[in-house]
Amino acid sequence: MEGFDVATFKPHPKKLVVRSKIWIEDENGDVVFGSGRLRILNAVEEHGSILAASKQLNMSYRAVWGKIKATEERLGQPLLSRKAGGARGGGSELTPLGKALVERFRQLQKLTETAADNLFQDIFIDGLDYKTF
Template sequence: MDTKIIVKSKVWLEDHQGRIIFGLGRMRILRAIERCGSLNAAAKHLKMSYRAVWGKIKVTEAALGRPLLVKSQGGSTGGGSILTPYAHTLMERYLALSRLIDTQADHLFESGFLDPQ
């Protein structure tokens, strides 16, 4: 029986009060907004309420002091949202950090973490 053990980790950013300001959930939200073109469509796609999606975006924007979305008002053509360049940079840097941490955790684990000394 193969009982290979692997290490897993999650990375997220918190503010000084311990509130999550960015992680995999926020990443999924931004990707859904990018794909769907609006907060409302992204919320439906993610099976979340509009209020929950908007609230998470607002918390992140407030904590970082930068907008993540450029929003256009509704009307006859409907509203929409696109990601700011900062949002794209945040996503890229988050993924890079997450990959780095995973790689380092794998190296530490494979170097004998479970071996008795």
């Protein structure tokens, strides 16, 4: 390999890990769902409101609302059911679609991480013979 210095290569590197990040896009390349929106919906579910979720996430209400609204528009269905404010306050909760999206994205993340870990082990760790360098 060009530029490879055998003298400085350590045959037993520290533990290596692979990282992967997934998200879902529409046909225009616009983000529909990913880890950021997952955190948003988790926070809304936990706190019962967009405002409380935005505070927990240290994001503006407008940014949180904008991401939720963009995903709803791209899916053509609501992710939250909203109650208007007033004396007793308002709130939001996940629709059945919102709950399903959260659960399935978590599944997809876990399966993707497991597959990436296994492929990395097979191809990069087990498949790379350090002694041949």
